[in-house]
Amino acid sequence: MDNILNTIAKATKLRVENAKERLPLNRLIEKIYESYCLYDNSTQEAFPFEKTLKKPGISFICEVKKASPSKGIIDPVYPFVQIAKEYEEAGADAVSVLTEPEFFKGENEHLQDIRKNISLPILRKDFTVDEYQIYEAKYLGADAVLLICALLDEEIIKKYISICDKLGLSALVEAHTEEEIKMAVRAGARIVGVNNRDLKTFRVDVSNSIRLRKLVPKSICFVSESGIQNHEDILRLQDCGVDGVLIGESLMRSTNKKEKLKSLKGD
Numbered sequence: 076m077d078n079i080l081n082t083i084a085k086a087t088k089l090r091v092e093n094a095k096e097r098l099p100l101n102r103l104i105e106k107i108y109e110s111y112c113l114y115d116n117s118t119q120e121a122f123p124f125e126k127t128l129k130k131p132g133i134s135f136i137c138e139v140k141k142a143s144p145s146k147g148i149i150d151p152v153y154p155f156v157q158i159a160k161e162y163e164e165a166g167a168d169a170v171s172v173l174t175e176p177e178f179f180k181g182e183n184e185h186l187q188d189i190r191k192n193i194s195l196p197i198l199r200k201d202f203t204v205d206e207y208q209i210y211e212a213k214y215l216g217a218d219a220v221l222l223i224c225a226l227l228d229e230e231i232i233k234k235y236i237s238i239c240d241k242l243g244l245s246a247l248v249e250a251h252t253e254e255e256i257k258m259a260v261r262a263g264a265r266i267v268g269v270n271n272r273d274l275k276t277f278r279v280d281v282s283n284s285i286r287l288r289k290l291v292p293k294s295i296c297f298v299s300e301s302g303i304q305n306h307e308d309i310l311r312l313q314d315c316g317v318d319g320v321l322i323g324e325s326l327m328r329s330t331n332k333k334e335k336l337k338s339l340k341g342d
């Protein structure tokens with residue numbers, strides 16, 4: 076039980092309890108109603124994140140991330156708004172923003188600021204352990220949240236997806252093993268992400284998504300996450316029918332993100 080994922084989950088629970096004390100869920104919901112006219116599921120504006128993944132070809136989800144538990148600080152300067160704008164200009168299809176403060180050095184305000192400056196769909200990268208975080212994501216302006224199977228059980232995932240549906244948010248349900256994939260599918264996930272990084276050991280292996288792709292019906296969007304370095308990786312993933320890729324570090328470490336995205340796409 077004593078792996079990094081559980082350590083982060085524990086810290087997150089504490090953080091959420093504090094957030095609830097400052098702003099209880101009922102008040103957070105009121106604030107969402109004040110700033111949004113909540114989506115009717117039939118309107119076209121809802122779920123832009125999954126719409127982007129359904130487009131033909133691979134969608135590129137580019138991640139804005141200052142640090143990670145496996146790599147430490149990746150970008151000490153971290154001009155997060157500028158990075159997100161650069162991704163948009165470079166032709167990204169969606170942006171992922173880390174908001175976890177302790178291990179990834181993110182902030183909720185990073186997402187809010189980025190939202191004001193780009194029009195691409197935004198995935199809020201946090202460790203969802205409480206439904207409060209889903210409402211928080213909506214309030215911050217996100218279009219999608221991350222649900223990590225290793226932290227949740229099937230019934231909870233189902234419940235969280237229904238909250239997402241109500242809010243017009245997409246849920247990227249992250250799995251790492253065959254068992255977790257089956258659980259995500261049973262829970263009704265419309266987007267399944269396979270993390271090529273084992274969050275318990277940090278080992279990265281892109282063939283993990285290739286192996287698990289076959290277990291997910293084609294009607295469900297499939298995203299390959301982590302450790303994607305170059306166009307060869309993309310070609311391998313394209314061959315097995317991946318709908319989207321989530322790329323962080325290799326873009327974050329490039330001084331010219333536009334060129335890096337171009338080369339990843341093979342343009």
Ligand SMILES: O=P(O)(O)OC[C@@H](O)[C@@H](O)c1c[nH]c2ccccc12
Pocket residue numbers: 138140200201249270300301302303321322323324325
């Ligand atoms: O930086 P990378 O190796 O390209 O990975 C990006 C993204 O997949 C990774 O940050 C990630 C995938 N799943 C997560 C869950 C929590 C935090 C982070 C992640």
